[in-house]
Structures are given as C-alpha cells and as structure tokens.
Amino acid sequence: xxxxxxxLLVKLLVLALALILADLAGGLVLKYLFNKQRSGKYFTTSHxxxxxxxxxxxxxxxxxxxxFDAPLMAKILSKSVFNFGNQxxxxxxxxxxxxxxxxxxxxxxxxxNLDYNxxxxxxxxxxxxxxxxxxxxxxxxxxxxxxxxxxxxxxKAKSHLYRYNSTLGYIFLNTYGHSYGKSMESLGxxxxxxxxxxxxxxREEADMGKIAFDKNKIDYLIKLISYIQSKQVKLLITTTxxxxxxxxxxxxxxxxxxxxxxxxxxxxxxxxxxxxxKGKCKLFHDTSHLNATGAAQWTKTLLNxxxxxxxxx
Amino acid sequence: xxxxxxxxxxxxxxxxxxFYVLPHKFRWMLLLLSSCYFYMAFVPIYILILGFTIxxxxxxxxxxxxxxxxxxxxxxxxxxxxxxSVLCVFKYYNFINDNIxxxxxxxxxxxxxxxxxxxxxxxxxxxxxxxxxQKAERNxxxxxxxxMFYPQLVAGPIERPQNLLxxxxxxxxxxxxxxxxxxxxxxxxxxxxLVIADRIGIYVxxxxxxxxxxxxxxxxxxxxxxxxQIYCDFSAYSDIAIGAARVMGFDLMKNFNRPxxxxxxxxxxxxxxISLSTWFKDYVYIPLGGSKxxxxxxxxxxxxxxxxxxxxxxxxxxxxVVWGALNGVLLIIESMxxxxxxxxxxxxxxxxxxxxxxxxxxTWVFFRASNITDAISILGKIIRFExxxxxxxxxxxxxxxxxxxxxLMFFEFITEYKPHLYKLLPNTLVARYCYYTLVAMIIMLFxxxxxxxxxxxxx
Numbered sequence: 001x002x003x004x005x006x007x008l009l010v011k012l013l014v015l016a017l018a019l020i021l022a023d024l025a026g027g028l029v030l031k032y033l034f035n036k037q038r039s040g041k042y043f044t045t046s047h048x049x050x051x052x053x054x055x056x057x058x059x060x061x062x063x064x065x066x067x068f069d070a071p072l073m074a075k076i077l078s079k080s081v082f083n084f085g086n087q088x089x090x091x092x093x094x095x096x097x098x099x100x101x102x103x104x105x106x107x108x109x110x111x112x113n114l115d116y117n118x119x120x121x122x123x124x125x126x127x128x129x130x131x132x133x134x135x136x137x138x139x140x141x142x143x144x145x146x147x148x149x150x151x152x153x154x155x156k157a158k159s160h161l162y163r164y165n166s167t168l169g170y171i172f173l174n175t176y177g178h179s180y181g182k183s184m185e186s187l188g189x190x191x192x193x194x195x196x197x198x199x200x201x202x203r204e205e206a207d208m209g210k211i212a213f214d215k216n217k218i219d220y221l222i223k224l225i226s227y228i229q230s231k232q233v234k235l236l237i238t239t240t241x242x243x244x245x246x247x248x249x250x251x252x253x254x255x256x257x258x259x260x261x262x263x264x265x266x267x268x269x270x271x272x273x274x275x276x277x278k279g280k281c282k283l284f285h286d287t288s289h290l291n292a293t294g295a296a297q298w299t300k301t302l303l304n305x306x307x308x309x310x311x312x313x
Numbered sequence: 314x315x316x317x318x319x320x321x322x323x324x325x326x327x328x329x330x331x332f333y334v335l336p337h338k339f340r341w342m343l344l345l346l347s348s349c350y351f352y353m354a355f356v357p358i359y360i361l362i363l364g365f366t367i368x369x370x371x372x373x374x375x376x377x378x379x380x381x382x383x384x385x386x387x388x389x390x391x392x393x394x395x396x397x398s399v400l401c402v403f404k405y406y407n408f409i410n411d412n413i414x415x416x417x418x419x420x421x422x423x424x425x426x427x428x429x430x431x432x433x434x435x436x437x438x439x440x441x442x443x444x445x446x447q448k449a450e451r452n453x454x455x456x457x458x459x460x461m462f463y464p465q466l467v468a469g470p471i472e473r474p475q476n477l478l479x480x481x482x483x484x485x486x487x488x489x490x491x492x493x494x495x496x497x498x499x500x501x502x503x504x505x506x507l508v509i510a511d512r513i514g515i516y517v518x519x520x521x522x523x524x525x526x527x528x529x530x531x532x533x534x535x536x537x538x539x540x541x542q543i544y545c546d547f548s549a550y551s552d553i554a555i556g557a558a559r560v561m562g563f564d565l566m567k568n569f570n571r572p573x574x575x576x577x578x579x580x581x582x583x584x585x586x587i588s589l590s591t592w593f594k595d596y597v598y599i600p601l602g603g604s605k606x607x608x609x610x611x612x613x614x615x616x617x618x619x620x621x622x623x624x625x626x627x628x629x630x631x632x633x634v635v636w637g638a639l640n641g642v643l644l645i646i647e648s649m650x651x652x653x654x655x656x657x658x659x660x661x662x663x664x665x666x667x668x669x670x671x672x673x674x675x676t677w678v679f680f681r682a683s684n685i686t687d688a689i690s691i692l693g694k695i696i697r698f699e700x701x702x703x704x705x706x707x708x709x710x711x712x713x714x715x716x717x718x719x720x721l722m723f724f725e726f727i728t729e730y731k732p733h734l735y736k737l738l739p740n741t742l743v744a745r746y747c748y749y750t751l752v753a754m755i756i757m758l759f760x761x762x763x764x765x766x767x768x769x770x771x772x
Contacts (some may be wrong), residue, residue, distance in 0.1 A: 002487065004487055004488070004489050005333070005487060007489060008487075008489055008492060008493075011493075014746065015746060015749060015750075018746050018749075018750050019750055019753055022750045022753070022754055023754075023757070026754055026758070030758075127763070150763075151762060151763055152319055153762075155319065156319075156762060159757055161754060161757040161758050162757045162758075162762070164758065165757065165758060165759070165760065165762065166709070166713075166758075166759065166761075168758060168759070169709030169712055169713060170709050173708075173709065
C-alpha cells in the first residue's frame, strides 16, 4: 500500500471518528431540546411514550385530535383525559403508542377513532411514521414500526442526528415560540376554526382507485384489540361524523372494518352518517373535519352515549 | 441508480477502490461494467437502446475517418439520423402524434433515463470526428465507456470527445489532492440536493400541484423557490458527477457558474448548463452562421432556432418549447439594447442581477407548469399578486427553504465578488475537519432522504 493511500485512509478514519462523535454529541443536544417541547405532535407522542397517566385516552388521526374535546370530557366525566390523536396518522402509528402506554399502566378507557377507509393501503401512511424516529430504541414495538418506514429509514436512524431530521424548526417553535396546539393545557385536543357555510359544499367524491387492503393495518388492528382486551382495559371504537353521509354507497373497507370489529366483539359507535350532523355546515371545517363548535357537540353526544356501553361512565 | 441513494454510496466506494487496485489495462473494463450496472439499475432493458446508438456511432466514427469526400458526410448523416431517430421514437413520438391528431397509435413507453444527454454526447463524437478534431476511437469498449461513463451518463455534463475520450487511455495515479477535492465537491453536491433542492421542492410541489386554488403571492414565492430548486438539483448532480470522476482522476467540464448572479440573460446562459449551451453553440448556432451573418434578423433567427430546439430538448411538451422561445426572445431583445462601456457600480449590478433573475423566473413558470393554460393562469395570478400567502403545513418547510436559499446566495456572492474573504477562514487540518463535519451534520439534520429523483433525469 502506497504512502498516499495510507495517508488517505488515516484521514478518512479520523474524519469518520469525528463524524461519529459529532453525531453522538449532536444527538444528545437535540434529545435534550426535543424533550423540552411544550406543544405539537411530538409533545403528545412523547407524552404517550414516556409519562402519560390519564384515565381516559383517545387515539386516532386528525379526526381524533380535532373532534374529541378532551378538556370538556375531563370536566364532564371528572376524570383525567388525554387526546393522543395526530394528524395524518393511521393504525400503524396508534398501535405502538397504545402498546407502550399499556406496558406502563392501565387506563380506564381507550377510545380509538377509526375512519371507514382505515384499512386501505396508502403508502403515505408509512412515510408519516417518520414521526416515531426520535423514539428509536425506546422499545421493540416502536423499533419494529420504524422498520416499516420506506427508504431504509431504520438504517438511517442509526445516526443520532438523523432521528431528529427536519425537527429542529418544529422543536424551537413548540418550545420557545407560538404553539402549534396540542399542548398539556389543551390535553392534546387540537380544534380547528371556521365553517363551511360561506362557500358551496362540494361533495367529496369517494375515489378509492384500485382496492388494496393493508395487511399490516389489519394485523395491527387485530393485535391492538386483543392486547387491550387482554389487559382488561375498556375499549370503544368510534367513527366521527361526516357532513355528507355515504350510507348507500358500497365501501369494501368499511365492510371489512365492521366485519373485524363484530368478530372481535368490540363496542363500535358509528357516527359517520349521523343525522345530527349531516349537512350542518356550521359544525364543519371541511367535509370530514368538525370545527370547534362541531367538536363540542360531538363530544357531548359521545358522552351521552357512553353509559350505554360502560356503566361507570 | 440514484446518486442520493444508500446503494450509490456502496457502489461508489467499491468501484473507486477496485479502480485503484486494478492494473491500468483493466480499469476501463471495470468502469464500463460498473457503468452498465449503474444504468441497468433504472430500467435494465433500456441498455439495448444505448447499445444500439453506441454500435452505430462507433462504426460511423471509423468509417468517417477512413472515408473521404462525400462518403464522410453520408456516414455522419447516418449516425445523426440514428441518434435523432432514437430520440424521436422514445421522446417525441407521442408528442408529435398528439399534435397531428393522433394519426398513429399511442406508444406506452417510458422515456429512457438521461436519453437526451447521452444521445447528444454521442452526436458530438461523430461530429468532431467528421470535423477532424477527434480521432475515431478503435477500442469499442473505450468508446462505449465514453458514452456510458457512469458519473455523467444520465444527466451530464455533456462531454466533448476531445476532453474525455483520451482520459480513458491515460493512467491515473492515485492523488491525495484530487481524491480529497473530488470528495469535497461530492459533499457540496449532496448538500445542495438533499438540504436545499429537495427541501424547497416540498413547498414548490404543494403550491404548483394545486395552482388553481393557490394565490398569486404563494405562486410567486413557489416560482422563486423553483428557480433555486432546479438550480440546486441540477448543479448538485453535476457536482457529484464531477467529484466522483475526479476521485478516479478524470476531469469533467464545469456545468454551472453561479447563474443567478448573472447581470443579463446572455450572461445567465453562459453560466447555466454550460455543457448544453456550448453544445448548441458549437453544433447548431455556429453552423447556422451564428452572429457572423449578413443581417441582424438572421442572428435573431439563429438565436430563436437554438432556443426552440433547446426547449424541445428538455421535454416533449409545449411548455418547454415556450420556455425556450421566451429565452430566445429575451436574448434578442437584450441584443437590441446598446451596451454601455462603463463599468457598473454595485447598485446597478444588484439591480441588473435582480431584474435578470426576475426574467428567468418568468420563464421558469412555463418550465414547471403542467401545461400552457396553467402557466398563463399562474403568471396572471403572480402579476395580480393577490393573497393570502400560504406558508405550507407545517410551516417549518417554508422557513428552512428561506434560510437555505439565503445561505446559498451568501456563499455564491462571496465566491463571485469577495473570494478573498475565504482566506480569512482558518485552513488548518482541524478547521477543515470541522467544516466537513458541520456539512455532514447539516445534511443529516436537514436533508430530505426520500431518495427523490433528480429533475433533469426526465430529459
């Protein structure tokens, strides 16, 4: 080996060591900053994984986060409540979160909000699992979920810095700046304002394209329900209201979901085609998201219906 | 294989190591095999198209050199027709067919990656052999390598045979300086692609993919962002290509020279995609007579022809043709304005730079929009400049993009106007390691690692 090659290899080795050290040190600093967040999607995820101890927990996507008025629920039920719903997330995100929570303590009730199309395969659901990267190595369930993220994210997550990729601005905004919502004060509830009465309500076309069930989601749903039941925690599955009900339309995803829930003997509260909300533009921010007024009404409706399923509520 | 993939990192390390381990006489074989593998990582079957043009041009080169008189021209024309036919079939067939009323059936084919790049490089070879500037390559493998050399195979720089071909015959000794400089340039390329281009692209795609519902302010911002996205995306590819080649001792031509600091459209075109601009100058503009024709009208005609072809080179869509035509018209207008012999002061230079950038941004609207109707509607909205401004959701992508663009322009400004300031920075080994580590940290922290394709691959 020539002297020049040896010199290059030594230099590359030193550089590699410097990079590893910088990665470790940078990762530690970012972990510290990350944990200081007071609001936002990471705050609620961290709360679920690390220190949440509430009695009533809500999980799901934006329909959970924006529809379940957790402070109102806490007040009416006189119980501690937290809304762990996160925008754009699916069962793939909910499953490791619920498992982590239940490995720590036993809540009284878990409300899992699911869309009719929850079991549909959507590649973006896998990309959005990147939200879990900062929690790499938190536990084996989270690690196995991270391995589902495309583009070899699990391999890249070996880098401590990469785990916080694209989060720095978000960290600062949710630590020192204005809040994105979803704080401890709001108990994770993230209401949206504005109604649909000003414009024409465009009926959302149900363009599902080619039917493709997501085997992972089906698997996660079955495992999730079984796990909650095995821990003897009360479970209620809900579907929140839509401005336009699609009750006459055939939806294979909904059929599969209902079939699974029936088979597993789960309490399911389906408000997707509720007459109480149908066509009421004042209650909706868009075709599937209730605004704060709609969310309050939905929460009260839910709480009225809750004793039908569980005596102590 | 994408430069911004994990696969490429392993590929590059393996090929470079083997390159220096192998004796000189086997190196071209290694490079040819690895280039085939690199290309076949996209759509394997398309290597046959590449093989077809390589065979035609290889023999055309030899026949041109061995012939005299009219026969030389015949072999050149055969080679050019073969290359242009491949382009026409795979790139322009459906476009032409659509515009003549779909006389022929629609051809459901994918555009071979980097087709325009390697076809133009192959054409430059036969033209230069015909002109007597380049000897025909007798080693088929080395000629194939000239067309297929993996760093610049799919997105340039479009090399001339006089610059590259002889390098495959030369023995490249291991040079610490060259390896280090090549790796640095690659690192800069990764920074531009992953941290700037792909990051900005998130905002640009959000706005342009919903242009009908977006406001003029948001579209104006997205257009400015797109200008930087395409610059960083394409120049990043060139940086990685030039750097990867340099690590193995090969010199590829410079493709970008801080284009957004140009003070005129003509200067922009001397700084943007230099290998393509000079290709058009050498093989289209000058043969048409260039600027040495009898009347100004003919010069304008030549400029317009070059830019219309350049537009069409970029893609089989009227948006690219209009983009090319607009650039041609801007150059014609510019050439009509008398030039002052006085040196511009700082304010005048700044104003000219901003004005040139604004004009270029207008042309980018046509480049980015899906069709002419959308482009006109977008331009209309931008001119009215109505709100509200949409910063994206989450907003941090927008802020990252702004900071990244400002940082890029800061460094470009220093390099262009105050290069001596770099000398003030410490240049010790420790300091250099700190810079590299910092750049690597920035990439890990702010890079977009979705392995998104380079924009120019589609051309």
